[in-house]
Amino acid sequence: MFFDELFKSTDIFLIQEHWLFNFQLNLLNELHQNICGIGKAVDDKDPINPTNLPRGYGGTGILWRKDLDNFINPLDIGNDRICCVELLGSSKLLLVSVYLPCKGTPSDSLEFYNCIDQLHEIVQSYSDSHSIIIGGDFNENILSKIDTRRNKYLVDFLNENSLYTEENGITFVNCSGKGTSTIDFLLFKQDFKENVISMETMDNVATNVSDHFPVKAKVKYIINAKEKLKCSNSNILPSGKTPWKKIDKDAYKTLVENGLDNFSSSLENKYEVDIAFQNMNSLLFNSAKSCCPTPRKRYRKPKLKVMNEDISGAIAMKKKAFYQWKINGRxxxxxxxxxxxxxxxxxxxxxxxxxxxxxxxIDEREKIMEANIKNKNSFYRLIKKQRGRLSNHIDELSVGDTVYSTENNILSGWKHHFENLTKNSIHEHFDNKIPTKGSNKNILI
Known part of the structure; x- marks a missing residue:
């Protein structure tokens, strides 16, 4: 419900404290049918066993409209409290979702400083090539003049990297209702300030059940409309010409008319217009495809498995001779x-x-013979390659007059074969007469 309410006016969401563990991050893509994204969990480095889960906590993520998916590139940088993607439009834009540790034990403070150091490294690495927006729960009021080590460390980070933000009122209300503070911010580089149209705290979202109010910024950022439409329709537009002469036009007309009945006649914003165009293209293409006869498969001649200078020259001569024969009447x-x-x-x-x-x-055989002497591992690998993928498979086994075909029967056939080898038998064509002395006078050797 929350995303349904904000979907029409929001393109990208920076989220914190989703409380999902590593194996549950796929649920971020199920929050809304037209939203997808990525996330990080507190157990990314050491995933928790799904059979014995504690209460969820922490985590960061970034969600975006599915029609922007081709322009979003997730980046694997930062720890589990820092989630980053880059937006590839007219210029590169780095988006960072951050959730800094709360005040507490000394270890929490060390983690806080570590996160700030990682943010500093990210900003320094990407500031030359990207515009940067950092948003999230900082667990500190950046604009206050509280003289604490945590606050000073955070403010120094902003000053060193020329980052700025704006005061937007209360962003956090304690669950008891007794305490309020401003700890959620959006940070921008100073040179990007002119592109920030507005910034506000949304304290009137009816479906918001969090103790934090969303902070919304309206930013001027250009994505080429033609490229966007091209990427959005890349999976539904036909790749070639439609054979209209072979299509049942009456059936096509019926399918299109039935499909148009399901279209909405009221379009409220630009995004819905884009979706309507995509649906129309999909309807026309699928209708034509279903009315078109099944194309005949074309079987191409197998390509040559060998190539050298002699073969290349022979191909050129063959093509030349064929061309002369063709233009002179075949x-x-x-x-x-x-x-x-x-x-x-x-x-x-x-x-x-x-x-x-x-x-x-011949070369393969020489390699096998050489490997048999010098390298046994290479020898067996070459033997396996030469025999192919069916080297360990027997379809039929003939033992005497009996043919064994199934797996169990083939094993039985081998058994009978080796049993017969151990038996004494006299073959009818076997000469068991022992020649006597003097009987070999006429034998020629």
């Missing part, structure tokens, strides 16, 4: 010089291909 007369030349060039090409294949086979 004669099938065996005595025609161009026809004979076409046949000869084809023969030469096949000869060079067979020769190259044979040489490759």
């Amino acid at each position: 004669s099938e007369d065996p005595r025609n010089e161009l026809y004979i030349q076409k046949k000869e060039t084809t023969y030469n090409l096949r000869k060079h291909c067979r020769k190259a294949v044979a040489m490759n086979r």
Whole structure:
């Protein structure tokens, strides 16, 4: 409900404290049908076992409209309290969602300083190539003049990196209703200030159940409309011409008319107009596709598995001979010089291909023989490669007059085969007569 209320007026959301663990981050993409995003969880480095979950806490994320997905590039920088993406429009824009630690133990303060140091490193690394917006829960009032070490460390970070923000009133109300503070901010670089049209705290969102009020900024940022439409429709626009001569036009008309009945006649903003155009393109394309006969598959000739200078030259000669034969009438007369030349060039090409294949086979065998002596691991790898992917598969096994086909039968066949080898047997064609002395006078060796 919250995202439904803000969806029409918001393009990108910087969120904190989603309370999801690592294996639950995919739920961020299920908050709204037209919103997707990324997130970080407190257990990213050491995921918690899903079977024994504690109460959720912490976490950051960034969500955006799905029609902006082609312009968003997630960045794997910062710890689990810092989530970053870059927006690729007319210029690069770095968006940072941050959730700084609360006041508490000394370890919390150390983590606070560590997060500020990481933010400083990110700003220094990207300030030359990107405009930067940092937003989130800082757990400190940046604009107050409280002289604490945490606050001073944060303010020094802003001053060193030429970041600024604006006062927008109360952003946090204690769950008991007794305490309020301003701890949620949006930070911008000074040179980006002219692009910030407005900034406000939204304390009147009826569906907001958090103890924080959303802080909203309206920013001027250009994304090429044609590129946006191209990316949005890349999966639904046809890749070639529609064969209208083969389409059942009456069926096509019926499908389009039925589809138009489901279209909304009231469009309230520019985004809904874009969606309507996308849906219209999808309707027309899918209707034409369903009325078009199934295209016949084209089977291409297999490509050559070998290539060398001789083959390349033979291909060129064959193409030249074929072209001359084609432009001169495609004669099938065996005595025609161009026809004979076409046949000869084809023969030469096949000869060079067979020769190259044979040489490759000889080289492979030499490698196997050499590997058998020097490198056993390489030897077995080459043997496996030569035998192919079916080297360990037997479809049929013939033992005597019996043919075994299934897996269990083949094993039984091997058993019978080796059992027969161990038995003494007298073959009818086996000569078991022992020659006597003098009987081998006429034997020729």
